[in-house]
Amino acid sequence: MTQSWTVLEERLAAKLGERRLPLSGAFELTARCNLSCRMCYVCEGMDLPAVIRQEKPMEWWLALARQARDAGMLHLQLTGGEVTLLPWFSSFYREVAQMGLFLTVNTNATRIDESLADLFAAYPPLEVSVSLYGLSRETARHVTGNPLAGELALAGLDRLHRRGLPFVVKMPVLRSLLPELEQAAEVVRARYGKALDVVDYIHPRRDGATTDNVGERLAPEELFRFQMERMNLFRPEGEELFTVQSVDADAPDDAAAAGPFPCHAGDRSFFLSWNGRMLPCALMDHPAVPVGPDGFLPAWSALAPCVRSVPVCEDCLACSHRDVCMVCPARLQRETGANDQAAPYLCRLAALTAGKIGGYLKNEDVCY
Secondary structure (H helix, E strand, O other), rough: HHHHHHHHHHHHHHOOOOOOOOOOOEEOOOOOOOOOOOOOOOOOOOHHHHHHHOOOOOHHHHHHHHHHOHHHHHHHHEEEOOHHHHHOOOHHHHHOOOOOOEEEEEEEEOOOOOHHHHHHHHHHOEEEEEOOHHHOOHHHHHHHHHOOOOHHHHHHHHHHHHOOOOEEEEEEEEOOHHHHHHHHHHHHHHOOOOOOEEEEEOOOOOOOOOOOOHOOOOHHHHHHHHHHHHHHHHOOOOOOOEOOOOOOOOOOOOOOOOOOOOOEOOOOOEEEOOOEEEEOOOOOOOOOOOOOOOOOHHHHHHHHHHHHOOOOOOOOOOOOOOOHOOOOOHHHHHHHHHOOOHHHHHHHHHHHHHHHHHHOOOOOOOOO
16 A cells, blocks of 8 residues: 555544544455466455355445445555456446545456556556566466466556556565566566565465465465565665565554554454455454445444454463564464464564564574
């Protein structure tokens, strides 16, 4: 998400105090995708009738967007699945773009043609967030099932770039992508003048997904070594080849006072799943509130007590490594099945990070 919205949201949240407003929302328009990525946490085939029958029509999403905007929403993220495979996506985008919202679009960019790029140029989003899953045909086929996925994504990115549109390029740290990660970073920098956003935390899949997230992610020791050797965590700003998306650096110091969600999920933001369930964030299966015929406000109101009832992990609150840990109730739910149980994967990574930072600050050589 671009810095402009992040700063604005923080300032608005500070002024709101205890007031609860849905400043930011995410619409998961579909669970279907044209790719079959090995690590995706929500993915269904393009033409599955059972899934299509459960999807909500464009009119339903438009009504929810208007209601959420009227309730205070300023930023809307459009995500999937792959949103661009919906036959009504262009019409929907045009409508919500005229609602005065900051829009972010998550996509694999393989379906961004000239027409869609022109639409984005006519109604510029805050950001198009593009996930890149390999450069070579062999890697693209292995990761996504489509050997042309990398080439199609770059072609889509070229169309955005030629129009001067704002976008970021992300790549997850997967075993299958490691051999091409640095090459991808060089391509993105040479082609678009941007750093590659590397998503280094790969969480277990959401309920119902059949992918192999855990099999594709690195062990904590491997991920830590990658961070130290290739993520440039301690280099001066401006020298990075990669940028990192993992640790919640803006989380409040007093996590207990902040409630179960330091990011204020469920208080300042919400997530609407493809089948009409409102949740605090995309990683969670519960708590969830079905959006009924009365629309947004009743669901938003009903979500509040659900969020407050989410238990906090006492072991995590008491941990000396908490300041360098990416722990949150959603990640704990994905890792352990519960919101209040410490996750060995995250604990080990935090311990390694704390040891390295301690040695770095003392100018010591810390083995890892």
